[in-house]
Amino acid sequence: MYRVLMATALLVLAATASGQNVSREEIRGLDEQIQDVKQDVISLTSELNRLEEKLLFPSNTQAAFFISLAASDEFSLESVELKLNNQVVAHHLYTFREIEALQKGGVQRIYTANVQTGAHPLEVSYFGKSKSGKEYRGTASYSVDKAVGPKFVEIKIAANQSAIDFQDW
Amino acid sequence: MRFRLRNGIAGAALAALCAVPAAAKTSVDPTALHTEELRDLFFGEALFNAHQDKYLDAIAGLDTELKQFRLLDDPELDPFSLHFGQAEFAVGDLELSYRMHREAGRAMEAVINGDVPQPIKNEAAYRLAKIHYHKQQPANALHALELIEGRVPERVRADEQFLRARVYMQLGRFEEAVALLKELKGDTKAESLAGFVEYNLGIALLKLGEIEKGVVELDSLGRNAGRSEATAALQDKTNLLLGYQLMEAQEYQRARTYFDRVQLSGPFSNQALLGAGWVEANAGRYDRALVPWRLLSQRQNTNAAVQEAMLAVPYAYGKLDVHSTAAVNYGQALELFGSQVDVLTDSINSIREGKLLEALRRKEASQVKNWVVALRKLPDAPETHYLLDLMASNDFQEFLRNYQDLNDLLERNQTWLQSLDAFEEIIAVRRGYYEPILPGLDVEFRQIDARIKMRLEQRQRLAARIDNLLVNRHPQLLAKSEETESRLILERIREILAHNPSLNSGETEARVARLEGVLNFRLSREFDDRLTEAYRHLQALDGVIATLQETYQHYVRRRQAATHSYQGYRDQIATLRAGLNRAQNRIEQLMARQGRMLEQLAIDELDQRRAQLESYQIKARFALADSYDRANELQEQRTDVRKVAEYQQQVQALKQSEPDHETPSGENPPAQEAPGSEEVVGDE
Numbered sequence: 001m002y003r004v005l006m007a008t009a010l011l012v013l014a015a016t017a018s019g020q021n022v023s024r025e026e027i028r029g030l031d032e033q034i035q036d037v038k039q040d041v042i043s044l045t046s047e048l049n050r051l052e053e054k055l056l057f058p059s060n061t062q063a064a065f066f067i068s069l070a071a072s073d074e075f076s077l078e079s080v081e082l083k084l085n086n087q088v089v090a091h092h093l094y095t096f097r098e099i100e101a102l103q104k105g106g107v108q109r110i111y112t113a114n115v116q117t118g119a120h121p122l123e124v125s126y127f128g129k130s131k132s133g134k135e136y137r138g139t140a141s142y143s144v145d146k147a148v149g150p151k152f153v154e155i156k157i158a159a160n161q162s163a164i165d166f167q168d169w
Numbered sequence: 170m171r172f173r174l175r176n177g178i179a180g181a182a183l184a185a186l187c188a189v190p191a192a193a194k195t196s197v198d199p200t201a202l203h204t205e206e207l208r209d210l211f212f213g214e215a216l217f218n219a220h221q222d223k224y225l226d227a228i229a230g231l232d233t234e235l236k237q238f239r240l241l242d243d244p245e246l247d248p249f250s251l252h253f254g255q256a257e258f259a260v261g262d263l264e265l266s267y268r269m270h271r272e273a274g275r276a277m278e279a280v281i282n283g284d285v286p287q288p289i290k291n292e293a294a295y296r297l298a299k300i301h302y303h304k305q306q307p308a309n310a311l312h313a314l315e316l317i318e319g320r321v322p323e324r325v326r327a328d329e330q331f332l333r334a335r336v337y338m339q340l341g342r343f344e345e346a347v348a349l350l351k352e353l354k355g356d357t358k359a360e361s362l363a364g365f366v367e368y369n370l371g372i373a374l375l376k377l378g379e380i381e382k383g384v385v386e387l388d389s390l391g392r393n394a395g396r397s398e399a400t401a402a403l404q405d406k407t408n409l410l411l412g413y414q415l416m417e418a419q420e421y422q423r424a425r426t427y428f429d430r431v432q433l434s435g436p437f438s439n440q441a442l443l444g445a446g447w448v449e450a451n452a453g454r455y456d457r458a459l460v461p462w463r464l465l466s467q468r469q470n471t472n473a474a475v476q477e478a479m480l481a482v483p484y485a486y487g488k489l490d491v492h493s494t495a496a497v498n499y500g501q502a503l504e505l506f507g508s509q510v511d512v513l514t515d516s517i518n519s520i521r522e523g524k525l526l527e528a529l530r531r532k533e534a535s536q537v538k539n540w541v542v543a544l545r546k547l548p549d550a551p552e553t554h555y556l557l558d559l560m561a562s563n564d565f566q567e568f569l570r571n572y573q574d575l576n577d578l579l580e581r582n583q584t585w586l587q588s589l590d591a592f593e594e595i596i597a598v599r600r601g602y603y604e605p606i607l608p609g610l611d612v613e614f615r616q617i618d619a620r621i622k623m624r625l626e627q628r629q630r631l632a633a634r635i636d637n638l639l640v641n642r643h644p645q646l647l648a649k650s651e652e653t654e655s656r657l658i659l660e661r662i663r664e665i666l667a668h669n670p671s672l673n674s675g676e677t678e679a680r681v682a683r684l685e686g687v688l689n690f691r692l693s694r695e696f697d698d699r700l701t702e703a704y705r706h707l708q709a710l711d712g713v714i715a716t717l718q719e720t721y722q723h724y725v726r727r728r729q730a731a732t733h734s735y736q737g738y739r740d741q742i743a744t745l746r747a748g749l750n751r752a753q754n755r756i757e758q759l760m761a762r763q764g765r766m767l768e769q770l771a772i773d774e775l776d777q778r779r780a781q782l783e784s785y786q787i788k789a790r791f792a793l794a795d796s797y798d799r800a801n802e803l804q805e806q807r808t809d810v811r812k813v814a815e816y817q818q819q820v821q822a823l824k825q826s827e828p829d830h831e832t833p834s835g836e837n838p839p840a841q842e843a844p845g846s847e848e849v850v851g852d853e
Contacts, residue, residue: 045229
């Protein structure tokens, strides 16, 4: 009995089960094929993204809006609302991972529109909280001057100062 | 045999425990995905995806940016140029995270062989080494590390040394690993590796045969590794390792100390309780072994350590001669093993029916932490508690991620295929709208175009005339229509008078000359003002023409946009659709193969556990029978003792009832029962 129990301890501790019935070569071969198909799909995705943009948002009418956060991990963005030409075009509630990605310097494309050349009023509102739980709200307006080429507008939320900065790209 | 087995346990424990820290630190290098100042929005968008582990989107985004950047005539003028090098590294890192090791390796090799400064080559060599290490190819990893000339950048120096040490360990070059790790241990720049360095140093010393030094190193880590969840787990792991190491060396007292240090609620607590019991059992203290084992036997009964404890508890009772309690516990163990064998059989059948893969394909699988454990709650799903150890293995994790990645690709492609259908519909609608109206518009456009051209020519003529007036003063050219009319009348009068001199007189001549003089005087006097006004009008005309030209350009652009909105897509969409369909076929095949491997791994694991439980059942049945026999034997012995005692009491009573044979009390007391025997078997 003692030997039986001790032998089972071996099984408990050496819990590094691996595919005994699957050879290493087979695993490696399959893994490489999966990598190949991933590469193919990435190429296809790039091309499809370009096609989609060309079809749905041609450069002469395209206007894209991006959200970024000023460098601070004290502030947590909860939601953002965009009004373009006095109409709500985007309302986004942020997940934890999205907030984290913004805090690490990521930029979120929140909305892509098709607009004619000329000036378009943009109104941005946000709601967020500090680490201590203090709530912050802010609203700012901007005139988007759309020319012939595509228009990219960065909306930088500066958190604690309750400020929103706009930058044309 | 006993100690050979124990050596095996400790060896296996060492191997199992070494594996985890060795596989750690293979995630994305944050430096490649961080920028102090963003100079390109699309690079920022790729970062946003990358930081959410949306690797495919991030790689596709960066790939597109890099391709476009390489096609530029003056790339240095593009803001992306500031992120170019970083983006190349980031793609490599993201490919690594997306388990595209070959592509990542190629990217790094391209950097190493490229015309770039040595520090960048060194960093690329380090990253390439990391890829090989992750793919369990230590010799290749070392080769890559040897490509480093001079020093690697400061921010990755500690990581590079740590990687090198682990590569040495995998290659069995423990002396070099120890030297590197000792150096790294005192390095303030290796704070992020705190705990892991000490752990690996301890292991390397043990492997090198310097047992005491290794134990001292690990002992210090086992006392205080840190406060975070990861370091607390590392601390437990270290103590567990030390416990088994010392148990192997028969230092039971010291081993117990280390097992006791492991947190009771941590992931290693079951193994620690089991080990603590074995330490006491090995030392012959079965009563003390029962304490951790009994505690363990009340935990999650699918755990292998708990199931072992279910047998170990009655084993210890047997050793303590409490056979009836042992028998009861063996009975409970048998009951549990029987029910769990059924659970395992059902689970194997469930996996064979494809329920495991079905559950793994659900969205929750990649979104909810511990989803694989939670999926057991789904109807007909396998009991995943039995798969926990398997799931922690590298193979299973790789298979699972590959399977989920493939499923994600399949779903993405499916969505794209639907989108392509929608695109074609959009194109058809646009064609249906524009094609009938464009010919008519073109006719109008040509008319407008001709008119614009005419106006432009007129404007050019006027401008030329005005310019000429600046040089050659001709006031009559700026005459108003009535003045021109007057001038023409006067010229006509002159002609008439010339043909009919009889009509002419001094007075007429004077009057005509006076009128001509008045006209010329006015034209001459107002020439400058009129010239200025003519310029003003020309400028106004320029404005009108500019508007006309703008309208013209606008129309041309709209005309082109209208044409481009439905022309030239057919071939591209057909090619993309064919590509997607080909990819879908391959993905389905690969998913089937990967799924089979996953199922096979899970079934093998469950089969193994079932065989183990069946073996336990057999042993428990024998032990149960043995315990009953021994308990009966003991019971019979006790009955005999009791009967003898009763008989003696009766004899004594008889003797006391006979007055002739009266004996003084206390000289011959009745036999007593074995002390405490009733108390021990009181629960039987």
